[in-house]
Each structure stands twice: as structure tokens, then as C-alpha cells.
Amino acid sequence: MAKLIGLASTKGGVGKTSIALNLAAVLARDGARVVVLDADPAGHALAVGELGALDFPVISLLLEEVEAKAVAAWTKAVRSQDADFVVIDAPGALGAAFGAVVAIVDVALIPTGASMLDIRGAAETVGIVRRHRKAGGRGRPDILVVPSRVDRRTGSGRDVVGTLAGLTEPVSPAISLRAVVADALSVGEAVPADSPSGLEFVALAAAVRARLESL
Numbered sequence: 001m002a003k004l005i006g007l008a009s010t011k012g013g014v015g016k017t018s019i020a021l022n023l024a025a026v027l028a029r030d031g032a033r034v035v036v037l038d039a040d041p042a043g044h045a046l047a048v049g050e051l052g053a054l055d056f057p058v059i060s061l062l063l064e065e066v067e068a069k070a071v072a073a074w075t076k077a078v079r080s081q082d083a084d085f086v087v088i089d090a091p092g093a094l095g096a097a098f099g100a101v102v103a104i105v106d107v108a109l110i111p112t113g114a115s116m117l118d119i120r121g122a123a124e125t126v127g128i129v130r131r132h133r134k135a136g137g138r139g140r141p142d143i144l145v146v147p148s149r150v151d152r153r154t155g156s157g158r159d160v161v162g163t164l165a166g167l168t169e170p171v172s173p174a175i176s177l178r179a180v181v182a183d184a185l186s187v188g189e190a191v192p193a194d195s196p197s198g199l200e201f202v203a204l205a206a207a208v209r210a211r212l213e214s215l
């Protein structure tokens with residue numbers, strides 16, 4: 001069965017889509033069958049996929065209704081993906097899709113920046129994911145906090161992994177703020193594999209795999 005990885009944040013603009021696509025690119029490069037599901041009505045991941053340069057499919061799978069029937073159909077469609085890894089890009093705001101993503105995934109990646117306000121947002125998301133996890137009663141998803149858009153020139157950027165440990169969930173290696181992350185996706189590509197950013201996404205993929213294997 002496919003391993004299900006969700007990007008979750010109640011705060012927008014934290015790097016969910018960028019991480020979903022670049023993480024998927026690393027997993028695909030390693031030979032895994034990967035699908036990215038865009039559950040965000042904004043359709044940013046889909047738009048990048050439509051540029052045709054990624055070597056994995058990006059499929060739109062929206063859930064805009066809260067009724068049980070719609071959620072069940074959405075969940076079934078996620079489970080029917082023929083892949084080793086399904087990476088789900090969830091919308092930032094709290095809505096039907098956010099809850100459904102948290103209810104189905106094995107691991108929830110929570111990207112966050114390093115500033116005080118970013119960390120407050122991440123703490124809120126961690127709290128909500130934990131509540132959903134308790135209500136779901138299956139002991140999942142596991143949570144992995146992902147330091148994202150980290151500026152190493154700032155004190156908070158340099159300290160981010162230690163600071164985020166205060167959220168009392170595992171913290172992955174950081175993804176730095178670099179123009180290449182934005183530039184590559186704007187031409188439909190993941191960051192170059194051997195670039196400094198590419199190596200950070202390789203380290204992130206290793207951390208995600210390690211979490212999944214520990215479940």
C-alpha cells in the first residue's frame with residue numbers, strides 16, 4: 001500500500017507546495033512511484049505539473065464539501081492511487097480537505113519559518129493535527145515539523161531546528177530560503193539534484209522515509 005504524506009499548515013505561504021513537489025522529485029529520482037495530489041483549490045501544484053517537466057504526475061483531487069459521502073469518495077480516490085508514495089498538498093486554511101488529509105495520511109509534514117509568528121502558526125497546526133489524531137483513534141498521522149524558507153543570515157534562522165524542538169515533535173533537516181526554489185518551480189522543475197537546495201530536499205526525504213519506517 002502507498003505511504004501517504006500530507007503537507008499541513010493552517011498558515012499560508014509556508015512552503016507546502018514547494019516542499020510537496022521537491023520531496024516528490026527526490027522520491028521519484030530514487031526510483032519510487034510517486035503521485036502528488038493537489039487538494040488545494042488554488043491549484044498551484046497542479047499548475048506547476050502542467051508545465052510538463054516533472055517526472056511524476058500531479059493530479060487535482062479537491063474536497064470542498066464536509067458531508068460524509070464526499071469525504072468517503074475523496075478518501076477512496078486517495079487510497080486507489082497506484083504508487084509507493086502519495087504526497088498530498090493540502091490547502092492552508094482549515095476546511096474539509098485539511099481534516100480529510102490529516103485523517104488519512106501516515107505522516108503530516110508541518111512546514112514553518114523561524115520567526116516568532118511562524119512558530120505560533122506551527123504550534124497551532126501541531127495542536128490541531130494532534131486533536132484530529134486523537135479523534136481518529138488510529139495513532140496517526142505521525143508529525144514531522146519541517147523548517148522552511150530558513151534564512152541562515154538571521155539569528156532565528158540559524159537556531160531554527162533547536163527552537164522548533166520546543167513544539168515537542170520531531171524536526172526534519174531545514175530547507176533554506178533560496179531563489180532557486182521559487183525559480184525552478186516557476187519553470188515547472190524541481191531544484192537541481194546536486195545544488196545546495198537539492199541536497200536539502202534529499203536530507204528531508206531521508207528524514208520522511210525514516211519516520212515512515214518507524215511507524
Ligand SMILES: Nc1ncnc2c1ncn2[C@@H]1O[C@H](COP(=O)(O)OP(=O)(O)OP(=O)(O)O)[C@@H](O)[C@H]1O
Nearest residue numbers: 012013014015016017018092149176177178181182
Ligand atoms: N525554500 C524556499 N526558498 C525561497 N522561496 C521559497 C521557498 N519555499 C517557498 N518559497 C516561495 O515562498 C512562497 C510560498 O511558497 P509555497 O507556495 O510553496 O507555500 P504554500 O504553503 O504552498 O502557500 P499557499 O498557502 O499559498 O498554498 C512562494 O512564492 C514560493 O516560491
Ligand SMILES: [Mg+2]
Nearest residue numbers: 016017040044
Ligand atoms: Mg500551496
